[in-house]
Amino acid sequence: MVNLKINGRDVSVKEGTTILDAAKSIGETIPTLCYLKDINEIGACRVCVVEVEGTERCVTACNNFVEEGMVVYTNSRKVRTTRKTNVKLILSQHDYKCGTCIRSGNCTLQSLANELNISEMPYDSILEKDNWDKTFPLIRDARKCIKCMRCVQVCDNIQGMHVWDVVNTGSRTTVNVRGNHKIHETACTLCGQCVSSCPVGALTERDDVGIVLDAVENEDIITVVQVAPAVRTAWGESFGLSKDFATAQRLVAGLRRIGFDYIFDTTFAADMTIMEEGSEFLDRLPEIKESGLPMFTSCCPGWVKFIKSQFPDMAGRLSSAKSPQQMFGAVTKSYYAEKLGVDPEKIFCVSIMPCIAKKDECTWDGGKDVDAVLTTREVERMFKAFFIKPEELGEDEFDDPLGSGTGAGVIFGATGGVMEAALRSAYFLVTGKNPEADAFQSVRGLDGWKEAKFNLAGTDIRVAVASGLGNARRLMNAIRNKEVHYDFVEIMSCPGGCINGGGQPYKEDASDVEARKNVLYGLDRHNSIRFSHENPSVQACYKEYFEKYLLIRVQRCTSCNNKRKSNRLIL
Numbered sequence: 345m346v347n348l349k350i351n352g353r354d355v356s357v358k359e360g361t362t363i364l365d366a367a368k369s370i371g372e373t374i375p376t377l378c379y380l381k382d383i384n385e386i387g388a389c390r391v392c393v394v395e396v397e398g399t400e401r402c403v404t405a406c407n408n409f410v411e412e413g414m415v416v417y418t419n420s421r422k423v424r425t426t427r428k429t430n431v432k433l434i435l436s437q438h439d440y441k442c443g444t445c446i447r448s449g450n451c452t453l454q455s456l457a458n459e460l461n462i463s464e465m466p467y468d469s470i471l472e473k474d475n476w477d478k479t480f481p482l483i484r485d486a487r488k489c490i491k492c493m494r495c496v497q498v499c500d501n502i503q504g505m506h507v508w509d510v511v512n513t514g515s516r517t518t519v520n521v522r523g524n525h526k527i528h529e530t531a532c533t534l535c536g537q538c539v540s541s542c543p544v545g546a547l548t549e550r551d552d553v554g555i556v557l558d559a560v561e562n563e564d565i566i567t568v569v570q571v572a573p574a575v576r577t578a579w580g581e582s583f584g585l586s587k588d589f590a591t592a593q594r595l596v597a598g599l600r601r602i603g604f605d606y607i608f609d610t611t612f613a614a615d616m617t618i619m620e621e622g623s624e625f626l627d628r629l630p631e632i633k634e635s636g637l638p639m640f641t642s643c644c645p646g647w648v649k650f651i652k653s654q655f656p657d658m659a660g661r662l663s664s665a666k667s668p669q670q671m672f673g674a675v676t677k678s679y680y681a682e683k684l685g686v687d688p689e690k691i692f693c694v695s696i697m698p699c700i701a702k703k704d705e706c707t708w709d710g711g712k713d714v715d716a717v718l719t720t721r722e723v724e725r726m727f728k729a730f731f732i733k734p735e736e737l738g739e740d741e742f743d744d745p746l747g748s749g750t751g752a753g754v755i756f757g758a759t760g761g762v763m764e765a766a767l768r769s770a771y772f773l774v775t776g777k778n779p780e781a782d783a784f785q786s787v788r789g790l791d792g793w794k795e796a797k798f799n800l801a802g803t804d805i806r807v808a809v810a811s812g813l814g815n816a817r818r819l820m821n822a823i824r825n826k827e828v829h830y831d832f833v834e835i836m837s838c839p840g841g842c843i844n845g846g847g848q849p850y851k852e853d854a855s856d857v858e859a860r861k862n863v864l865y866g867l868d869r870h871n872s873i874r875f876s877h878e879n880p881s882v883q884a885c886y887k888e889y890f891e892k893y894l895l896i897r898v899q900r901c902t903s904c905n906n907k908r909k910s911n912r913l914i915l
Contacts, residue, residue, distance in 0.1 A: 348414040355410075363394055363405035367418055374418050375427070375459065377434075377452055377543055378492035379406045383501055388493050390430045391456065395420045402426045428460045436467035438544070439487035445545045446725075450582070450850060452543035453490060472518060480527055481534055481550050481703035484520075489546040491519050495538035502839065504814040505650075507532045531653040533646040535813065535837040536700035536846010549700045549847055552716050553726050559692040559715070560603045566684070566691050569599060570672045570746075572610045574698040574757030574842035575720050576867075577860035581849040582724045583734045587863050593739035595723075598732050600740055609742045610695070611749020613672035614756045614765070615876035616885070617643060620665035621762075622770040622876075625832055629803070638808075638823070638830040641762050643667045645705035646837030650813055655820050666713075668756065669695050669702055672746070673713030679889045680746060692716070696723055698757070698845030701837065719847025745881040751781070751868030752876045758861045759811035759841035760787035760794065763834040767798060767807070769877045774801040781874040788865070790840050790857065793819055795830070807832045812839035 345356050350367055357366045362385070367374050377389040387404030394405045397415035402423055417423060435457065442448045472486035496508045496519060507530050509522035521527050539547045560567050571592065580590020596607050625632075625639050632639060642648055642663040652659050666674060672695070677688035695702060695717045706714035718726070727734065741747070752768055755761030764784045771779040786796045787807065792815035795808045808830045810819045816835045822828045838844045843860035844851075851857065868874060876882065 346410045346412050346414075348410050348412070348416060350416045351418055357410060359410075361410050363396075363403075363408050363410055363414075363416055364392060366410050367394075367405065367416070372418055374405050375456055376406060377456060377490070378494060380494055380497065380541060383541075384492070384494050384497040386493060386497075388491065389434065391427060393423060393426050393430070394418045395423050424460075428462060431456055431460055432462060432465060432467060434490050435462070435465060437470055437472075438490055439471055439485070445488070446548050446551070447545035451545065454544075477526065477528065478550070481700050482527065482532070482536065482539065483548050483550050484527070485546050485548070486518065486520070488544050489519055490544055491517070492543060493519065494541040494543065495519065495547060498537050498541045502812060502814055503533075503535060503537055503837075504817050505531060505533065505535075508538060531650075533649040533653075533813065533837055534701035534704050534846070535646040537838060539700065539846050540844075540848070540850060549719050549721070550703060551722060551725075552703065552718060553722050553729070556694055556716050556718060557602075557726075559694070562692075564690065566606070566686060567604045567694060568606045568608065568676050568680075568691055569604045569694040569696060570608045570610045570613070570669070570676075571595060571599075571742075572669070572695070572697045572699075572757065572842065573614065573749075573754045573761075573864060574845060574848070574860065575696050575723070577757065577843055577863040578698070578848045578856075579720050579723060580734060581856070582721075583727075585734055587859060590734070591739060593741060594734060594737045596742055597737045597740040598727055598734060599723075601732055601737075602726060602730055604694070606743045606746075608672070608676075608746040609749045609753075610668050610672055611753030611756070612746045612879070612881060613668040613675065614753035615750050615879040615882045616671055616675070617665055617668045617756075617762075618752060618765050618769050618876035619882065619886070620671075621663045622766045623773060624663055624665060625766065626770055626773055629831065632831050636826070636829055637661055638833045639663055641766075641832075641834045643756065643762055644699075644701070644836045644842075645708075646699070646701040646813070647816065647835045649701065649704075650816060650837060651820070651835075654817065655824070658820065658824070667705065668753075669697060669705065669717075670708075670713050673706070673715075675746065675885065677713060679885055682889070683745075694718065696720065698842045698848045699838075700846045702847075720845075720849060721847060724849065745884065748879060748881045750876055750879050751871035751874035753879070754867045754871065755864050757842040758788070758864050759790065759836050759839075760809045760834065761841065761864065763787045763807055763809050763832065765876055766832070766834075767800075767805075768875050771800060772875065772877055778875055781868075787834075790854075790861065792839065795828075805832065806830045807834075809834045811836040811841050813837050815839075 347356050374392050377391040385407045387407045392405040393402035395417040474486045476484050499507050511520045559565050576592040599607050640662045673693045681688040692715045703717045752765035767784040787809045793810045798805050810816050840857045844857045
């Protein structure tokens with residue numbers, strides 16, 4: 345143990361402990377900006393400086409370790425002056441027009457400036473030129489970048505994609521796309537983890553609220569909105585609502601206030617995805633056993649982009665089923681349009697997703713199944729624009745028939761959820777009876793790479809679940825090198841799955857992700873129906889329209905008319 349004093353208090357911590365962690369252990373606060381524990385501990389911002397007795401200059405607390413007999417002051421006059429100067433220097437290269445910034449009120453730099461009582465700027469403002477493609481789903485505002493390196497470290501060390509880097513030299517040094525490439529020229533999967541890690545408004549999602557509200561206000565258009573499972577776990581966080589209070593039903597009530605015509609639940613489409621993906625897995629199982637290569641789930645667009653760019657030779661192992669988002673859009677503009685008796689072109693389909701990659705997915709193959717995608721954060725901003733107070737909302741139910749989902753559909757939002765839901769229904773499709781609802785819960789948890797083996801009517805099925813693209817790469821390399829063998833693999837691009845998606849409310853630590861996961865499994869546990877194949881609305885959809893499984897595949901017919909056959913989803 346190492347003994348030291350912090351602000352006059354005796355402290356004893358393990359050798360190798362940083363000054364920052366030592367201070368935290370006794371409840372002393374040291375502000376940080378660029379710091380991300382175990383990811384970005386480089387002291388680039390120099391906001392976490394402290395005074396160490398016997399040293400001439402203040403030192404950074406995040407990457408300097410305690411020493412025996414060290415005497416530390418975290419808020420001395422010298423520290424306050426240095427810290428304040430450092431923040432002013434950062435602000436001089438930052439567009440601090442907070443009133444028009446998307447992160448205003450939720451910005452670490454803004455909070456620091458307020459806490460340090462910075463009321464005037466002695467330095468001239470020097471801002472980068474901004475020439476970003478504003479049509480891209482991920483937006484970078486160079487004028488707001490503070491060069492904290494968080495995006496670089498998350499993209500490199502967690503996701504392993506190496507999209508961001510320090511570029512240029514001297515006074516022109518900044519953070520931008522590696523090699524000064526255009527963002528669309530890179531292998532960026534749009535996972536959005538860089539956005540989630542950015543402490544300011546330098547990285548955001550493209551704001552599509554305007555085009556959605558235009559559709560809502562157009563009397564000639566029927567607006568249909570779907571709400572993803574993971575969204576209900578987090579939408580209330582920015583409003584300070586408890587998980588118990590911030591229900592999906594209160595979210596529905598708020599969306600009705602905005603004016604959407606029909607509000608549905610993506611869990612309906614998740615249940616349909618299970619019927620498609622589960623039955624496809626069983627259909628492909630003989631070939632899987634023969635080839636020794638698994639079938640991969642196709643729900644996550646970030647993962648789909650990843651495998652196509654990084655492991656193109658394995659892309660053919662993806663399930664051919666649409667993701668729940670796209671499946672919902674296709675069903676809405678075929679089955680539901682027919683039920684309404686309207687031209688599918690009059691339906692404007694909106695998705696509320698925890699994900700930035702979903703904004704890109706809805707444009708794939710030139711399709712128009714889904715017309716616009718909003719992140720959880722965009723819905724928050726839309727609520728504020730309509731002066732909706734969520735704490736005053738009652739509860740309202742999703743509309744029928746696309747508003748009903750099962751517990752199996754709900755858990756899609758957490759890593760392992762797709763696999764567990766698929767195995768529940770695959771077991772039924774093989775045996776004709778349901779397993780115990782929690783029979784496959786060993787694939788749960790936030791571990792980056794999980795594996796399990798189950799017996800399916802006499803056949804051993806080896807499965808794997810990975811989340812985070814760094815883990816995905818390790819798993820894929822192991823499969824390619826024949827170090828491991830699996831029959832069925834689920835991969836989500838964001839660590840922890842959709843609950844930690846790049847479009848979710850900004851989080852301070854992993855406890856938020858854990859809490860979101862627990863919400864989903866609680867909803868599953870208390871749902872009266874926990875198997876996708878038992879969803880009565882899904883059963884009716886197949887009976888009335890699709891007739892059997894294995895029909896909802898890669899793209900919707902683009903040359904459709906109002907005839908039933910033309911509106912069918914094609915292989």
